[in-house]
Amino acid sequence: MSALRVDRLDAAKVRVAGAIGFAEAAEAVARTGELFDGGNELTIDLGGLAHADSATLGVLLIWAAAAAMRRVRLHFANVPDGIVALARLCDAEPLLGLSPLPLAGEAARQGG
Numbered sequence: 001m002s003a004l005r006v007d008r009l010d011a012a013k014v015r016v017a018g019a020i021g022f023a024e025a026a027e028a029v030a031r032t033g034e035l036f037d038g039g040n041e042l043t044i045d046l047g048g049l050a051h052a053d054s055a056t057l058g059v060l061l062i063w064a065a066a067a068a069m070r071r072v073r074l075h076f077a078n079v080p081d082g083i084v085a086l087a088r089l090c091d092a093e094p095l096l097g098l099s100p101l102p103l104a105g106e107a108a109r110q111g112g
Contacts, residue, residue: 002050006031009045011038017048020056028059032066040072047078057086064095 002018004027009015014035020028035042044063049056060076060083067074076096087093 004028004031005048006034008034008037012041013043013045015045015048017050019051020049020059021051021053022055025055025059029062032063035063036066036070036072041075042067042072043075043077045077046080046083049080052080052083054086056080057083057090057092060087060096061092064097 004020004024005015005017007015007017018024035044046052064074074097076098079096079098084093084098087096087098093099
């Protein structure tokens with residue numbers, strides 16, 4: 001499994017790659033402070049994650065809470081489908097700023 005990597009692309013964008021599973025969660029939480037070294041807006045690009053599970057969701061919720069406490073507007077980009085599904089199951093989409101996905105069959109009823 002890939003180790004966790006956090007790369008700052010600029011003051012407002014961070015790319016996370018590798019894995020945030022149970023083995024990496026403590027390190028990811030410990031690195032929370034470095035995510036918020038920039039301004040009042042941050043995008044965390046999760047497109048480089050090779051592994052994500054319920055521990056990942058927990059870390060993202062901690063990061064979202066840390067952003068709220070620092071009054072930083074946080075956006076998650078390229079969120080893995082599995083994390084979106086877990087967030088929906090836990091009703092955590094609003095906490096992460098994720099748009100709810102339509103229920104199965106709902107898109108068809110709405111013509112989409």
